[in-house]
Amino acid sequence: MSRSARPAEDVLQETARSAGLVALGAGVAAAAVTTAVVGGFVAAVARAVVTPDRKRTERVPIHAVDPIRMTVTLERTADTELQGRYSLWFGGGTGHMRVGEVLGTTDTSVTRRIIAIDAGDPTAARRGRWGGWFYLTxxxxxxxxxxxxxxxxxxxxxxxxxxxxxxxxxxxxxxxxxxxxxxxxxxxxxxxxxxxxxxxxxxxxxxxxxxxxxxxxxxxxxxxxxxxxxxxxxxxxxxxxxxxxxxxxxxxxxxxxxxxxxxxxxxxxxxxxxxxxxxWHAVLKSQSQLLRLPRPVRKVAQRLLRTPVLHRLTGLRQPLDLRxxxxxxxxxxxxxxxxxxxxxxxxxxxxxxxxxxxxxxxxxxxxxxxxxxxxxxxxxxxxxxxxxxxxxxxxxxxxxxxxxxxx
The missing domain is CATH 3.40.50.1820 (Alpha/Beta hydrolase fold, catalytic domain)
Known part of the structure; x- marks a missing residue:
């Protein structure tokens, strides 16, 4: 889950927004309509679990790149502040650099050494994707x-x-x-x-x-x-x-x-x-708690995946029983x-x-x-x-x- 994989929590968050989770309870009057919206959201969550994500969203803000000193300053996160060697994609995936040790941090940023710029001009990049890949071939x-x-x-x-x-x-x-x-x-x-x-x-x-x-x-x-x-x-x-x-x-x-x-x-x-x-139960439980999804949503989504006929709402050809x-x-x-x-x-x-x-x-x-x-x-x-x-x-x-x- 790293060309830096798009985290599943991002997928589920967008699913929640697109499925209308925020709107639930905000004036939906008829019980039948509410049921349909909730059902649609549950199906969307289940579908997100099994649908390959083709989008490579660049989510890490890039504050500065110094090609002379070969340094990059990024938003500080649990991933970007760790010592080690990592990849950073930018420019819609057309650019790629490899970054090394942490040179300095503030409360909100981290500056790292650039090991190599493999493609693209990072000086124009404003956001990037952080990942564990290091070698491309x-x-x-x-x-x-x-x-x-x-x-x-x-x-x-x-x-x-x-x-x-x-x-x-x-x-x-x-x-x-x-x-x-x-x-x-x-x-x-x-x-x-x-x-x-x-x-x-x-x-x-x-x-x-x-x-x-x-x-x-x-x-x-x-x-x-x-x-x-x-x-x-x-x-x-x-x-x-x-x-x-x-x-x-x-x-x-x-x-x-x-x-x-x-x-x-x-x-x-x-x-x-x-x-x-x-x-997989442990993964989905952890992500659901992180996103504050109601426990019934997770349980019903899992049941949907394994129930014949209903599983087709997710696009699956065959039911999928996580057990x-x-x-x-x-x-x-x-x-x-x-x-x-x-x-x-x-x-x-x-x-x-x-x-x-x-x-x-x-x-x-x-x-x-x-x-x-x-x-x-x-x-x-x-x-x-x-x-x-x-x-x-x-x-x-x-x-x-x-x-x-x-x-």
Whole structure:
């Protein structure tokens, strides 16, 4: 959820405005009319949950850019004030810069070093989009990259392939989150290459790169897993025998569904999850509370998603039951080691479900917690911490698990 993904709270806030939430109770006299308005709002909320957002709104005010000193001054937020390396898009998405350490702050602003201006003239920019992407293409890592198309149920899905020197190396499949593309996952390529893995950077339906599904809606993991299953099938056809899946945010939900549904799950020796959606109920509850939506709105919207016929109000082709995506409740179905990394100040996907999954399966889950890294930005905030946790887990856990399974 980071080309900087447009936060779901923004989507729901606009949905609330467009659906007339503010107007409710402001003079609607007839009960029938009130019911229709409320019903329409509930349907709009449910539809927002599963509709890919194609708008890339630039919401962070840019106060000043100094191209000589290579500094940018932004509005101070929980994200922009954090140390680390991040991306800033501007000019309607045509401009892009990478920013580094915080050089100074005031109560309302933060000044950061500009590492590089990749496109556009930032001196004219007044607003931008903050995001966790840092690399735009894997070629920036100076590694050999192959472009391939993986056959999926909706058609060929583009993927980047980065092979290890060893033709028999294990594979890592990197799965991006909601509202972004495979470029989000480039950050993890160096650590997996250092560990001796070949890497697939996958795309999946409705992400703007892979083919669109028939309904053009998110399945929140319940349908997207089929595209990662297709990647496993593609790898199996090329002799792969060991795969680690890694998913960010909603990509974590996709990876978990792949593990419990795929015919090729036996290839998977481990899973890495970064800021993952383990239970959608927790996400929607958190966002609803943040937006002060009445609890019945959230509950009815969830019921709408899973009710046959009524689900069509959201544009979904098939009903979507969020209870089936609750991997804390389904924890006993997990069967491979899991490295779960989350920040307790995530701001979008609460870490509570990650803690609950670790408590439910302490035999499989290694939980690594940050406190000030925000959502899907653990690498950005502290790349050394991020890489060290993955390397240690691959060495200590996955290799041991593979050896045990081979006996």
């Amino acid at each position: 894997p070629g920036e890592l100076d590694v050999p990259v192959e472009d391939v198309d993986v056959p999926t149920p909706n058609g060929p899905a583009p993927a980047w392939i980065i092979r290890a020197d060893d033709p028999d190396a294990p594979w890592a499949v990197l799965v991006h989150g909601r509202g972004v593309t495979r470029a989000e996952t480039i950050r993890a390529v160096p650590v997996f290459r250092a560990a001796g893995y070949s890497v697939v950077l996958a795309s999946w339906r409705n992400d703007g790169v892979a083919p669109r599904s028939a309904d053009g809606r998110y399945g929140l993991g319940s349908t997207e897993w089929e595209d990662i299953d297709a990647v496993l099938r593609w790898l199996a056809g090329r002799g792969a025998t060991s795969v680690v899946l890694m998913g960010w945010s909603m990509g974590g939900a996709v990876v978990l569904q792949t593990l419990v549904r795929s015919r090729f799950a036996d290839l998977v020796d481990g899973i890495v999850l970064e800021s993952p959606v383990v239970d 089936e995506l609750d991997m804390v409740a389904r924890a006993d179905e997990l069967h491979v080691p899991i490295l779960l990394m989350h920040s307790d100040d995530d701001g979008f996907v609460p870490s509570s479900a990650s803690h609950a999954l670790a408590e439910a399966r302490p035999d499989l889950v290694r939980l690594e917690i940050q406190t000030t890294a925000r959502h899907t930005k653990l690498w950005n905030h502290d790349a050394d911490w991020f890489d060290a946790r993955i390397i240690a887990w691959l060495t200590e856990v996955v290799q041991t698990s593979k050896a045990t399974r081979a006996q």
